[in-house]
Amino acid sequence: MKYIITIFLAGVFLVAAGLVYLYSQIRFDAYKIIDYNPNVSTQIYDRNGELIANIFEKHHRLYANYDEIPARVIEALVAIEDTSFFEHKGVNFEAIFRAIIKDIKAMKLVEGASTITQQLVKNTVLTREKKIIRKLKEALLAFKIENELTKEQILERYFNHVYFGNGYYGIKTAAQGYFHKNLDALSLKEIAILVGLPKAPSAYDPTRNIDLSLSRANRVLYRMNALGWIGEKKYRESISEQPIVYDETLTKNRAPYIVDEVIKRASKDYDDFKTGGYKIYLGVDIRLQALARKSLKYGYDEIFKRHPKDANNTLINGALVVLDSKSGDILAMVGGVDYKKSSFNRAVQSKRQPGSAFKPFIYQKALDIGYSTMSEIPDISRVYTDKKTDKDWKPKNYEGNFEGLLTLKEALVHSRNLATINLVNALGLDSLYKELKKDGFKDIPYDLSLSLGSFGISPLEFSGFYSMFPNYGVKVEPRLIKKVVDRFGNETIFEDEKKRITSPEQAFLMVDILRTTVERGTGRRAKVAGIETAGKTGTTNKNIDAWFCGFTPEIEVLVWYGNDDNSPMPKYETGGRVAGPVFSQFVKGYIDIYPQTKRKFIPPEGVMMRKINGRNEYFTKRSPMPQTNSIEENESGGMLF
Numbered sequence: 001m002k003y004i005i006t007i008f009l010a011g012v013f014l015v016a017a018g019l020v021y022l023y024s025q026i027r028f029d030a031y032k033i034i035d036y037n038p039n040v041s042t043q044i045y046d047r048n049g050e051l052i053a054n055i056f057e058k059h060h061r062l063y064a065n066y067d068e069i070p071a072r073v074i075e076a077l078v079a080i081e082d083t084s085f086f087e088h089k090g091v092n093f094e095a096i097f098r099a100i101i102k103d104i105k106a107m108k109l110v111e112g113a114s115t116i117t118q119q120l121v122k123n124t125v126l127t128r129e130k131k132i133i134r135k136l137k138e139a140l141l142a143f144k145i146e147n148e149l150t151k152e153q154i155l156e157r158y159f160n161h162v163y164f165g166n167g168y169y170g171i172k173t174a175a176q177g178y179f180h181k182n183l184d185a186l187s188l189k190e191i192a193i194l195v196g197l198p199k200a201p202s203a204y205d206p207t208r209n210i211d212l213s214l215s216r217a218n219r220v221l222y223r224m225n226a227l228g229w230i231g232e233k234k235y236r237e238s239i240s241e242q243p244i245v246y247d248e249t250l251t252k253n254r255a256p257y258i259v260d261e262v263i264k265r266a267s268k269d270y271d272d273f274k275t276g277g278y279k280i281y282l283g284v285d286i287r288l289q290a291l292a293r294k295s296l297k298y299g300y301d302e303i304f305k306r307h308p309k310d311a312n313n314t315l316i317n318g319a320l321v322v323l324d325s326k327s328g329d330i331l332a333m334v335g336g337v338d339y340k341k342s343s344f345n346r347a348v349q350s351k352r353q354p355g356s357a358f359k360p361f362i363y364q365k366a367l368d369i370g371y372s373t374m375s376e377i378p379d380i381s382r383v384y385t386d387k388k389t390d391k392d393w394k395p396k397n398y399e400g401n402f403e404g405l406l407t408l409k410e411a412l413v414h415s416r417n418l419a420t421i422n423l424v425n426a427l428g429l430d431s432l433y434k435e436l437k438k439d440g441f442k443d444i445p446y447d448l449s450l451s452l453g454s455f456g457i458s459p460l461e462f463s464g465f466y467s468m469f470p471n472y473g474v475k476v477e478p479r480l481i482k483k484v485v486d487r488f489g490n491e492t493i494f495e496d497e498k499k500r501i502t503s504p505e506q507a508f509l510m511v512d513i514l515r516t517t518v519e520r521g522t523g524r525r526a527k528v529a530g531i532e533t534a535g536k537t538g539t540t541n542k543n544i545d546a547w548f549c550g551f552t553p554e555i556e557v558l559v560w561y562g563n564d565d566n567s568p569m570p571k572y573e574t575g576g577r578v579a580g581p582v583f584s585q586f587v588k589g590y591i592d593i594y595p596q597t598k599r600k601f602i603p604p605e606g607v608m609m610r611k612i613n614g615r616n617e618y619f620t621k622r623s624p625m626p627q628t629n630s631i632e633e634n635e636s637g638g639m640l641f
Contacts, residue, residue, distance in 0.1 A: 038061060041173070042054075042278040043062070045280065046289075047283050047482070052254050052255050055274050060168060063487060064160060064172035066153070066155065076191050085116050090115060090139070090145060091118065118139065159172075163198065163201050164194060175190070178193070178246060192218070193243065199216070206245045257336065257347065261345060276486065278484055279484070280481060283331060284329075284332060284480075285331050288331045289331075291589040292586060298582060316564075317561070318559070319336065323464075323467060325471045325555060326476070327476065328478050328479045330480050346458075351456030353453055354538050354545070355538035356417070356453060357547040357575065362451065363412050364502060367510065375626055377422055379406045379416050379418050380422070381418055384448055395421055409617075412517065417452060424448060424451045429448065432450070439501055441465070453538060459558050463478055466549050468501045470553065473504050473507035474498050476497065476498050505606035506620060511534055511601050523580055531552055532599060533551070533552055536550075538575045542568035547579055548575050553602075555590065
């Protein structure tokens with residue numbers, strides 16, 4: 001008897017020692033659950049709260065705090081997985097005993113007895129293999145976790161960590177992925193589908209095996225009914241329900257060019273951008289993004305209709321940027337005709353020559369120092385000699401002719417190169433260069449080629465400069481991200497950046513010139529019935545770049561086309577011909593979406609109007625009407641706005 005007791009005690013000691021040793025090996029694993037801090041997906045939203053994309057590193061997970069999880073979800077899980085969850089301390093010995101009997105009868109491991117706590121341990125820090133040593137580790141860790149955490153904390157960790165199939169980690173992720181619903185909007189049948197998934201996520205995935213998924217869900221409902229947690233009527237209604245299940249990509253990326261740029265910018269400020277669970281709110285309107293993509297493709301297709309043999313579909317591409325003129329919010333940005341073929345974002349990364357689309361900034365400087373829209377400038381040919389190279393440069397107009405004297409307005413409306421070069425000479429290259437640099441232009445040439453926009457700039461950056469016209473003298477930096485909210489609710493607001501370049505009344509003079517450019521100048525193809533539009537075409541030598549930079553009273557739209565290798569496009573593909581109609585196409589669609597948009601440019605205080613040669617002409621105190629014999633005044637006075 002003495003020996004039996006000794007052996008028994010020795011056995012107990014060895015078992016205890018073994019458990020202590022085993023626990024010493026795994027005790028730190030418990031803190032992965034106790035101090036649970038999983039990677040959480042970042043989500044990008046448009047200005048109206050529409051989801052644009054989910055961003056994550058390996059696993060797509062949206063975190064749900066315990067108070068976000070409806071009671072019905074908890075009841076359903078407990079009913080099917082662990083009825084005595086709120087009574088046990090991590091391990092259910094009664095269930096283990098039942099499972100052992102079944103395993104002995106089958107002569108193999110056929111049934112587990114894992115509690116929800118043990119399942120959390122298994123899914124978080126252990127493997128799923130059926131071995132005794134693993135089950136012992138699981139039980140030891142379950143005891144530890146139950147001593148450190150409340151039942152509510154355990155459930156929160158369970159619902160956020162386990163895999164629900166189809167790439168969804170966490171029940172909130174699965175609810176939005178499968179059903180496009182938040183947790184509090186789920187039906188009982190949808191809840192049953194979700195809580196039934198973790199047992200075999202692939203087998204019960206409703207996007208792959210809907211019959212198995214519904215059968216498992218009905219089992220969950222049966223258990224809830226058997227336990228008296230739902231009534232017979234609710235049970236019958238839920239059994240017969242057939243939920244709509246969505247099968248989509250995990251990222252749900254609806255604007256890849258936008259998303260790429262958000263990731264590039266935000267990753268500089270947030271090291272854990274893809275795993276920190278941020279909510280990124282943009283100024284983008286996802287409906288306008290789709291419209292921009294469609295409009296850009298329209299212009300691209302038109303090129304190939306006109307040149308089925310000459311146009312190169314591997315080289316020709318385009319970009320389109322839409323801004324809210326007042327705030328600078330990027331409403332839409334498309335960096336190419338087809339993202340799947342090329343992810344290179346030409347709206348941001350491509351530096352292209354703006355050509356004549358740059359001229360309004362030169363003419364604005366003339367207005368600001370006292371020129372009026374009716375001031376006359378010479379449209380004549382001259383030969384210029386480069387002092388550095390001693391080479392002659394003889395620029396010419398696109399049409400190949402010259403007009404003699406032209407008003408400043410007509411020179412810009414018809415985009416006369418010679419008149420512009422002569423204007424730059426009159427203004428003084430040095431003074432003009434300094435003023436343009438002060439406004440923020442970079443890499444502009446310090447020679448007369450500046451007159452023709454011979455420098456590189458991205459469409460997005462150029463859009464910021466163009467905002468000064470519809471915004472009546474205030475340049476606004478294009479703003480992509482408006483607000484970032486971290487997973488704890490802390491907000492970072494990105495304010496708009498503004499800089500006044502000229503006065504409202506002087507800027508309006510340019511608005512009127514660019515409005516006339518669309519009415520009867522090089523931008524005629526950008527007209528839209530029922531709304532005033534303004535803008536400027538731009539075409540570089542040999543049709544390498546084709547632009548239309550235009551605006552309405554509320555939005556600004558920049559369109560660019562060209563070959564990616566800077567080779568010439570087919571002949572006659574000018575900014576007016578290829579880009580202008582795309583502007584028009586977009587604005588028409590914009591009006592359909594926002595029919596209440598402002599339709600007319602309103603002159604600001606300080607602008608006066610006089611009818612000259614049958615047309616309304618505007619002037620200000622700084623830019624008065626010149627007293628010349630060539631101007632016929634139909635009215636002696638002026639109207640002050």
